[in-house]
Amino acid sequence: MRRYLAPLVVGILGCAVLIQLGLWQLDRRDWKEGLLAEIVEGINAPPVPLPDQIDPSMKYLPVMVSGTTTGAEIDVLSHTREQGAGYQIVSRFITDDGRAILVDRGFVPQQMRRVERPPVRLQITGNLHWPQDASASTPAPNLDENIWFARDVEQMAATLDTLPVLVVASFVQGDNQGARPIPVAVEGIPNNHLSYAIQWFLIAATWAVMTLALIWRIRQRKY
Structure with missing residues (x-):
């Protein structure tokens, strides 16, 4: 049984860390979706006159x-x-x-x-x-x-x-002289956290399979 202990511990700890990273990315996805919703709400708010003082904090x-x-x-x-x-x-x-x-x-x-x-x-x-x-x-x-x-x-x-x-x-x-407006939108703001989460979960699954394979090989060894 001692032969299995080290790879089993490493396998469990590795899977736990990788799964936690995937869950963290899911949390980041939810945060990003909330941020994008706030940006969309701001973009679509009633317009105001151009402020006297303007800086990048007024983006959108x-x-x-x-x-x-x-x-x-x-x-x-x-x-x-x-x-x-x-x-x-x-x-x-x-x-x-x-x-x-x-x-x-x-x-x-x-x-x-x-x-x-x-x-x-x-x-x-x-x-x-x-x-x-x-x-x-x-x-x-x-x-x-x-x-x-x-x-x-x-x-x-x-x-x-x-x-x-x-x-x-x-x-x-007025006469925009043939130019067609392209309004500001959030489509260009990346939100790749779901794909990152899937990658971490796949790595965790691979880690688990490799751990089981190692334990199986250890079991096949002759005393």
């Missing part, structure tokens, strides 16, 4: 803003399921109270990228946003062609000489 705040585009814009490479490749148009926007901000007006298909979009007055309902689109493999923007591969609020603001404030439009009154 629904706002209303009126003003005029200047014709200056940044074209961010994008795509939609319906229209394929294209660009998100981020325009320099002067609010009625004189502030220069960024407005993500939405998506245009590739053939409309070079269509002229002169200054136009718009009333926009949308959300404040500080997207984190870039990854370590994202190329730097092609400033000569005005093609960007990710939205970077600080860098876009410096390029268009605006405050580091981005409003992502969900509804536009």
Whole structure:
């Protein structure tokens, strides 16, 4: 019996730790789902006028803003399921109270990228946003062609000489010049905790099978 004791203890302890990690991931999944629900509720809340003081803690705040585009814009490479490749148009926007901000007006298909979009007055309902689109493999923007591969609020603001404030439009009154708004949504926020939990449970099952196999081999040994 002593021959079985060490592998049995290791097997039980290993399975207990792995199962606990899986249960922890399930708890994390529940926490993330609650957080996403809060974000969705915030995104869909009644919009308010653009605050006087704005900072990233206001991410997703629904706002209303009126003003005029200047014709200056940044074209961010994008795509939609319906229209394929294209660009998100981020325009320099002067609010009625004189502030220069960024407005993500939405998506245009590739053939409309070079269509002229002169200054136009718009009333926009949308959300404040500080997207984190870039990854370590994202190329730097092609400033000569005005093609960007990710939205970077600080860098876009410096390029268009605006405050580091981005409003992502969900509804536009006025001539949006062919751009179709893509409202802020939670689909891009990862919630992979269930798959992580399944992985831990599978590892625990594998650990248990290996433990039983080891005990069986020990039993087959001759004294």
